[in-house]
Amino acid sequence: MGKKIIQISDVHFGDITFSDVLKSNLLAQLEDANPDLLIFAGDLTASGFFHEYEEACEFVDELQSITPAHLIPGNHDVRNVGLVHFENLVSKRKFVHTDKSSNFTIIGLDSSEADVSHGQIGRDQMDWLKSELAKIPDDRAKVVTFHHHIIPIPQTGRERNILLDSGDLMHVLTENGVDFVLNGHKHVPNVWMLNNMVVLNSGTATTGKLRGNMCASYNELEINDGEVLVNMVKTENGSKKQMAHYSMEVKDESFVIHSYTHNPIHTV
């Protein structure tokens, strides 16, 4: 049976460019799309303040009324000791979600560091990730999400804020057979294939914090028998652009992506 997963990030409640119109569009589009799961890849707020979290929590409640949602914090969420609000009002900092009917497991990590824009996973969390990945059977798709990107994204200006321990993390991810990585942070949607691992970035869904000609957007993953289709959805009007298509199979009891197509979304 087909499944639809929505990947959203960087809504930034409290930011001067936050748009109520885009938020309403987003919620209406999600109602129509009727997804099976939503992954929020960080930056719920602008500065981690309590009043921003109060507004953000109403939004999270609306998301949860549409579909089950898992959230992890971004660098903005932990500014001004905002992590206490994230943990009290929103969610734990990491999660494991298993969908047995569609045969995938998603692990969420906290890559944020207090009051700085860069992030890291850290040794303790890396060990936890390894132990959780080891529990996932090889015939299941392995998905990991965290806020910061691990490799540069085109059309984002001067490169900065890659995870401090991205090399070690990439090693853990690829050595343990992770198939999909979902990130936010740069506000620019993108997709890379790295050692047969898809690295998928979502844009900002509800703000004008945009680079170049990018628009506010989020990602939609449609999982069907033997394939995954990834669309970038423009929040302004719900129009979709296909970013990627993957064909996959379980071969020798292991889940593998055996072919893929990436469609350019950047003009460099």
Ligand SMILES: [Fe+2]
């Ligand atoms: Fe952001």
Ligand SMILES: [Fe+2]
């Ligand atoms: Fe961020």
